[in-house]
Amino acid sequence: MTVDLNSDLGEGFGRWSLGDDARMLEIVSSANIACGFHAGDPVGIRETVRGAVASGVTIGAHVGYxxxxxxxxxxxxxxxxxxxxxxxxxxxxxxxxxxxxxxxVTYVKPHGALYNMIAHDERQARDVVEAVAAVDARLVLLGLPGSVVLREAEARGLPTATEAFADRAYTPEGTLVSRREPGSVLHDADDIARRMVTLVTEGTVTAIDGSVVSVRADSLCVHGDSPGATEMAARVREALTEAGIGIESFAPTLG
Amino acid sequence: MTVDLNSDLGEGFGRWSLGDDARMLEIVSSANIACGFHAGDPVGIRETVRGAVASGVTIGAHVGYxxxxxxxxxxxxxxxxxxxxxxxxxxxxxxxxxxxxxxxVTYVKPHGALYNMIAHDERQARDVVEAVAAVDARLVLLGLPGSVVLREAEARGLPTATEAFADRAYTPEGTLVSRREPGSVLHDADDIARRMVTLVTEGTVTAIDGSVVSVRADSLCVHGDSPGATEMAARVREALTEAGIGIESFAPTLG
Amino acid sequence: MTVDLNSDLGEGFGRWSLGDDARMLEIVSSANIACGFHAGDPVGIRETVRGAVASGVTIGAHVGYxxxxxxxxxxxxxxxxxxxxxxxxxxxxxxxxxxxxxxxVTYVKPHGALYNMIAHDERQARDVVEAVAAVDARLVLLGLPGSVVLREAEARGLPTATEAFADRAYTPEGTLVSRREPGSVLHDADDIARRMVTLVTEGTVTAIDGSVVSVRADSLCVHGDSPGATEMAARVREALTEAGIGIESFAPTLG
Amino acid sequence: MTVDLNSDLGEGFGRWSLGDDARMLEIVSSANIACGFHAGDPVGIRETVRGAVASGVTIGAHVGYxxxxxxxxxxxxxxxxxxxxxxxxxxxxxxxxxxxxxxxVTYVKPHGALYNMIAHDERQARDVVEAVAAVDARLVLLGLPGSVVLREAEARGLPTATEAFADRAYTPEGTLVSRREPGSVLHDADDIARRMVTLVTEGTVTAIDGSVVSVRADSLCVHGDSPGATEMAARVREALTEAGIGIESFAPTLG
Known part of the structure; x- marks a missing residue:
């Protein structure tokens, strides 16, 4: 049994750094690397790419507005x-x-507002799918389970992968609790780690109301932009490993 | 006998357009297309690329600061x-x-200040050569005859090509007269067209002091950012064709 | 009887120019000058400002996203x-x-998407009003008649002015016909000039369905980003002048 | 006896923060606040300005390329x-x-490469002086002692102020040791604090070769972009205060 761990990397710009890419590359199996539009300048992107290649971490394009x-x-x-x-x-x-x-580069994960927009906006979802297909129709599109963009990608014949968010609460319907709601973001690393093991092994999470809901994901998204965040990510990896779950990318090599 | 005609295209940005790309694509054999750092936004670049592909014009990366x-x-x-x-x-x-x-993309032509800088600055010249080689060592580097960057490219094993400037005066040493000097830029389309025919057929131009100097170039650079400029470029092409000279790219297909 | 003529100026950026600012400064009484966020770099802004000051044209900040x-x-x-x-x-x-x-600077006119957004979006409208008031509560806010931003500005005690668009068709309700509708943009300079005279003298325009509708505006917006546009603007000014209407800014000097 | 302490603040941009502005505003008397060209977005600038006003810290424009x-x-x-x-x-x-x-805003301090350039380049130095004078000839220009820009500013009638760098070594000629030289940057907070007290009270520093050299400065520049840096800055302030030296801006209120 395996699962992928993904994180957003290469998010510095010029003098500004963000997150601890070197540490995260020891934890994740997939790096969503910023491409310069919302973050990432070429020299910083290159440094993160070099680290990912050296660590055997799969590289995805984290495209944004x-x-x-x-x-x-x-x-x-x-x-x-x-x-x-x-x-x-x-x-x-x-x-x-x-x-x-x-x-x-073997996959594409849209970032931020674009990610959220194409979860429901058909027009922009189709635009992103068209762009990915125009570059290489073997690139995997990584997104939210049930999102419009994954449906459009499948209709177009693109490979897709789904992700869950390690530190987010879920509704009884299996969707993310809005960040505006209390309790939407989880903070207890041990609890989060346990939840992720259950998600991978049983395909369920405990929703915010205590009910057990089905959630399936090819990848678990962990964050690395604060000291606490990297520790939490490491704890998730450790718990998965202890449970006998392999950490492995969802995206095949293209060659 | 053949020569290449190259021009800078794709130089708009967002709401702003510059030059008549559609017209120039009827004239040149090579399009130096801006890549977004000094000019060119993705949608405009794409439109120019589409036109170049449709016209069979060879595409080069016009990289800049x-x-x-x-x-x-x-x-x-x-x-x-x-x-x-x-x-x-x-x-x-x-x-x-x-x-x-x-x-x-089959060649690379640095733009503007970078072009001039690497004609003499060894450090930046090597940086550009390293970058081109890192992408694809089959890409042709187009530059000024005798420039440091072409020497560095050759030392690195990159293919190179040289260019002359249709509307510029030359010194008796065969270098460009500085733009700060009077008479450095030529304006008579017929005269320019005749000079280019002579350059291609005899390998010489008449320098600013009236002497005849040897200048050899694989490509002739023509401009398209004003109505007069496109007419001049068309006149150069016409004169070359009338002289039996084929207009053909210097850069081989890579496949 | 007087009315203001306003136009968007200073909309170049670096190498890119847009519109004929020098010509428009002979026509309008108010210049909405770009401030660098959607267009306008400092040196170009300065040149347009210099021209406006020399021509006695009132200067407004054309603020945008x-x-x-x-x-x-x-x-x-x-x-x-x-x-x-x-x-x-x-x-x-x-x-x-x-x-x-x-x-x-004596007035502020929001630009483009921001202009349209704050015609109806209360939150962003209040933000713009708060910003203008924070700079100088004597600055006039120029906007669409009936827009939320003007209502918010008045509630805040800011002076306001309204504008009509010379080349746009109006609905029977006195609002602009959407650009997506056929006939929304007018092209006949003489017709446009006559409409503007009627608007100023009688406070009415003929709507797209032929009905006569009441429209009052302190200023008429004319465009200058094409040769035809400057001629149309000049024709509007000429017709107003022939009708004995003075061309004069709505914004008082602040000192 | 008084001296000014200045530091570069407001250097974040969007998602990226840099330095601990809140802490530094407790230490310095003058804040060089980035203006958006090399760092600083409006909302971040505003937050830093708000803090400076609340702390009674004098505000200068940190202008850059x-x-x-x-x-x-x-x-x-x-x-x-x-x-x-x-x-x-x-x-x-x-x-x-x-x-x-x-x-x-009561003073202007050029940033980074511009700061260094106008220490010796007459043309750009005059440009900066012309700009400051065009805004308000009462603004103080803060720069390197002996620099071309301060000479030009004085010739133009602008008030000027000089600064020393707390963590930098000096040559026997009283200029900064180049950052490329070993020993150019000092790290011992106590040593630095003592040096600054001596500089203010006696007008001298111990140069890198052990000789004592005359250095006079109206302001001492301290850095705040790392935890160690804020502690060093605090140590400098503490030592000055213990020596009975008041910490006070060089720039008079303009009103």
């Missing part, structure tokens, strides 16, 4: 022609840097 | 690690867009 | 703290440039 | 018209934010 000041977290009404081209551009930039380091 | 406000025309003291990564990033972004349109 | 690639035309979900600070920053930057040229 | 990716630390060959306008724009933006918080 062109919004450095907002870190790609603000909804933007981007026209289809722009969005398709923006996503192709970002994947291509990361591909070249990754190839220069002897690695390859 | 990260300086939109200065159009990449300001000298910048960029550290090597940054410059190498910036150039890889730009080429990769253009490659993905070009592949999505069924074409391929 | 931070979105150069989208020219501020894409809806963005900007948090209140960010939006307030962004608007203060833009007005202040223009104020310093304007004072350095011996002029003063 | 337009180079977010390089943090304004890369030499750029910016044309005079651009540089003058860029500096006016930055000061104006900070002025508006500062006034909105009930404070005022």
């Amino acid at each position: 062109r919004d450095l000041a907002g870190f790609g977290r603000r909804n933007m009404d981007v026209a289809s022609a722009d969005l398709v081209a923006d996503v192709i551009y970002q994947i291509g930039a990361l591909q070249a840097i990754t190839r220069a380091e002897g690695g390859e | 990260r300086d939109l406000a200065g159009f990449g025309r300001r000298n910048m003291d960029v550290a090597s690690a940054d410059l190498v990564a910036d150039v890889i990033y730009q080429i990769g972004a253009l490659q993905a867009i070009t592949r999505a349109e069924g074409g391929e | 931070r979105d150069l690639a989208g020219f501020g035309r894409r809806n963005m979900d900007v948090a209140s703290a960010d939006l307030v600070a962004d608007v203060i920053y833009q007005i202040g930057a223009l104020q310093a440039i304007t004072r350095a040229e011996g002029g003063e | 337009r180079d977010l990716a390089g943090f304004g630390r890369r030499n750029m060959d910016v044309a005079s018209a651009d540089l003058v306008a860029d500096v006016i724009y930055q000061i104006g933006a900070l002025q508006a934010i500062t006034r909105a918080e009930g404070g005022e």
Whole structure:
């Protein structure tokens, strides 16, 4: 039994760093690497890519809106022609840097506001799918279970993968509790680690109301942008390993 | 007998357009396409790439300093690690867009201040060469005859090509007359067209002092950012064709 | 009887120019000058400000979303703290440039997507009003008649002014016909000029269905970003002048 | 006897923070606040300004090259018209934010590569002086003792102030030891604190070769971008206070 652990890396820009990429590369099996539109400058991206290649961590393109000041977290009404081209551009930039380091980009995970937008917005979801397919139809699209973008990707014949969020509470319907609700973000590392083991082994989580709900995911998203976050991620990995679960990427090598 | 005609295209950004790309694609055999750092946003780049592919025009990456406000025309003291990564990033972004349109990037031409800088600065010249080699050592580096960057490229085993500037005066030593000097830029389209025919057929130009000087170039650079400029470029092409000279890219297909 | 003519100026950026500012400064009484977030770099802004001061044209801050690639035309979900600070920053930057040229900023007109957003979105409307009031509560806020932002500005005690669009069709309810509808944009300069005279003298326009509807505006917005546009603007001014209507800014000097 | 303590603040951007502004505002008497070109977004600038006003810390405009990716630390060959306008724009933006918080900008300190460039480059030094004078000729220009920019500022009639760097070694000629030399940066907080007391009380420092050299400065620059740095800054303040030296800004209120 295996599962993937993914995290957002390469999120610095110029003088500014964010998160502890070196530490996270010891924990995760998949690195969602920023591509320069919401975060990530080429030299920083390259350093993270180099670390990922050295650690055998699978590399995905973490594509976002062109919004450095907002870190790609603000909804933007981007026209289809722009969005398709923006996503192709970002994947291509990361591909070249990754190839220069002897690695390859094997999946795409949209970031922030774009991620949330294409969970329900059909037009932008189709734009992202079109862009990924235009680059390489073997790239896996990683997203939220039940999201519009994964449905569109499947309709287009793209491989997909689903993720759960380690530190987030779930509703009785199996969706994420909104960040605006109390209790939406979990903080107890041991509790989180146990939940993830149960999710992988039994396909369930305990929802915010105490009920047990079915949640299946190919990958578990962990965060690394604070000291507490890296410890929590490490605790999740440890608990999975102790439970005999292998940590392994969902994305096949393309060659 | 053949020669290449190259021009800078894809130089708009968002709401702003520059030059008449559609017209120039009827004239040139090679398009130096901006990659987003000094000009060019993804959707505009894609449109120009589409036109180039449709017209059978060879596509090169026009890489520059990260300086939109200065159009990449300001000298910048960029550290090597940054410059190498910036150039890889730009080429990769253009490659993905070009592949999505069924074409391929086959050469690299540095732009503006970077072009001038690496004509003499060894450190930055080596950085650019390292970046191009890291992406694909079959990419042709297009530059100024006698420039440091071409010497470095050759030392590294990269294919190179040289260019002359159709509308520029030359010194008796065969170098460009500085733009700060009177008479450095030529304006008579017929005269320019005749000079280019002579350059291709005899390997010479008449220098600013009236002497005849040897200048050899694989490609002739023509501009398209004003109505007069496109007419001049068309006149150069016409004169070359009338002289029996084929217009053909210097860069082989990579496949 | 007088009316103001306003137009969007200073909309170049670096190498890219847009519109004929010099010509428009002969036509309008108020210049909405871009402040660098959706368009306008400092040196270009300064040149336009200098021209406006020399021509006696009143200067307003054309504030927008931070979105150069989208020219501020894409809806963005900007948090209140960010939006307030962004608007203060833009007005202040223009104020310093304007004072350095011996002029003063006397009004604010939001641009593009922000303009449309705050016509109905209460939260962002209040943010813009708060920003303007924080800079100088004597600045006039120029906007769409009936818009939420003008209502909020009045509630806050800010002076306001309303504008009509010379080249746009109106509904029988006196609102603008959506650009997505056929016939929404008018092209006949003589017809447009006559409509504007009627609007000023009688407070009415002929709506798209032929009915006559009441529309009152302190200012008429004319465009200058194409050769045809400047001619149309000149024709409007000429017709107003022939009808004995003075062209005069709505915004008082602050001193 | 008094001296000023200054530090670079407001250097975050969007999601990225840098340094502990709240802590530094308890230590310094002058805050060099980034203006958005090399660092600082409006909402972050505003927060730092608010803190400075609340703490009674004097506010200066930390103006830099337009180079977010390089943090304004890369030499750029910016044309005079651009540089003058860029500096006016930055000061104006900070002025508006500062006034909105009930404070005022009373001095200007160029940042990074611009700071170093105008220590010796006459053309860019004059550009900066022209910009400051164009905004308000009462603004104090803070710079390196003996620098070209201070000489130009004095020739223009601008008030000036000089600074020393707490954690830097000096040559026997009283200039800074280049960062490329070993021993150029000091690390012992107690030693640094003692040096600063001697500098203020006796106008001397011990140079890198052990000789005693005359150095006079109106302000001491301390850094705050790491935990160790804030402690060092606090130690300097404590030692000055223990020596009976008041910590006070050099810049008079403008009103």
